[in-house]
Amino acid sequence: MITCKSNNFGVNPADIQFKINESFCQVVLQGRFTVDTTHPDYQAAGVLRITMENFLFRNSHETTVFATNELDGAHDITLTKAWIEKGNILCIKPVMEWESLGEYKIFVASAFIRAIQVRDLEYPQHRELELSFSKGYLNNGHAHCFEYGGWREIIVFGETIDWDETDNVVQLHLASCPYVDADFVPLIYTSDLSRTMGSQFFPCSLHNGVLIINKDGIEDTTGATPKFVKLFLVDVYPEDVI
Numbered sequence: 001m002i003t004c005k006s007n008n009f010g011v012n013p014a015d016i017q018f019k020i021n022e023s024f025c026q027v028v029l030q031g032r033f034t035v036d037t038t039h040p041d042y043q044a045a046g047v048l049r050i051t052m053e054n055f056l057f058r059n060s061h062e063t064t065v066f067a068t069n070e071l072d073g074a075h076d077i078t079l080t081k082a083w084i085e086k087g088n089i090l091c092i093k094p095v096m097e098w099e100s101l102g103e104y105k106i107f108v109a110s111a112f113i114r115a116i117q118v119r120d121l122e123y124p125q126h127r128e129l130e131l132s133f134s135k136g137y138l139n140n141g142h143a144h145c146f147e148y149g150g151w152r153e154i155i156v157f158g159e160t161i162d163w164d165e166t167d168n169v170v171q172l173h174l175a176s177c178p179y180v181d182a183d184f185v186p187l188i189y190t191s192d193l194s195r196t197m198g199s200q201f202f203p204c205s206l207h208n209g210v211l212i213i214n215k216d217g218i219e220d221t222t223g224a225t226p227k228f229v230k231l232f233l234v235d236v237y238p239e240d241v242i
Contacts, residue, residue: 005051009094010039018108019234021150022056027084027112028151030234032184035106037099048106050090060084060112066186067095068105069197075218077186078198084112097196107184109231111153129174136170137162138213138227143174150235152180156187156211157228161202168215177209179235187213189225202227 004016011033018031035042042048062083069076081093090108098104129143138158146153154177161170186201204213 002053005053007051008041008049009035009045010041011035016050018052019236021234023149024056025114027055027057027060028232028234029090029108029110029112030182030232032105032107034103035094036103038102042094043099045094048092048094050092052088052090054088055084057114058085058087059115061115063110063112065092065110066107067098067198068107068186068201069098069101070105071101071103073217074197075200075202075216076195076197077188077201080106082108082110082112107186109182109233111151111232127176129177132173132175134171134173135164135167136213138170138172141172145174145177147235151232152177152235153230153232154180154206155228155230157226159226161213161227163215170213172211172213174209174211179237180206180209180233181236182206182231182233185211185229185231187227187229189227191225204229206233 002018002020004013006013007016016031016033018029021028035048060083062081064079065082067078067080078095080095083091085091092106095104125147127145127147129145131141131143139160139162141156141158144155163170183205185204185206187204188199188201190199202213202218203216204211
């Protein structure tokens with residue numbers, strides 16, 4: 001776990017923490033924090049800059065991170081650009097269209113690839129994960145896992161959702177995937193391609209290979225639109241858990 005030393009947009013550095021797995025070619029970060037769009041430092045920042053401990057390489061290519069609006073029961077989600085520069089600064093483009101909200105959340109579950117890196121990418125071993133359900137059902141659901149030395153890329157896809165009638169959840173078991181842990185996972189869908197706030201999502205959590213999808217008061221828009229999520233997550237082994 002690494003903690004922010006400082007930032008230029010007015011958030012308490014202790015509130016920005018990331019799980020990390022890094023090598024000479026790649027850094028995987030996992031973490032979530034809230035930005036205050038009314039703070040004068042945020043309003044003056046063209047790029048959100050988070051100063052960390054030094055990474056193993058100086059600069060990265062651009063990647064993407066999630067931004068979510070969860071005010072007043074909203075479930076809006078979009079992507080914004082992120083990159084590493086100067087060896088210890090994580091840079092994130094603010095979501096300018098959301099500045100009037102007052103706040104939104106940034107969710108980092110991404111891989112950052114070393115810049116000026118020209119080579120064939122040796123992608124980690126791929127496995128399709130067997131799915132089973134103890135509550136509800138994700139129709140035509142399938143999941144894939146790419147794993148490599150302390151991190152995994154998890155992909156989950158499905159079509160329609162049959163909610164558990166009592167708890168309004170789907171409890172989905174990903175076979176042979178015990179060492180991933182995320183309190184927040186967005187299962188993304190789009191009910192209207194013209195939405196100005198981006199896509200929508202069902203909030204999920206993932207612990208010990210169990211993905212719990214929550215309806216969370218969302219209207220029943222669970223029909224034909226595909227639901228999906230793709231995350232880079234840092235492995236958590238039993239000896240890491242206190």
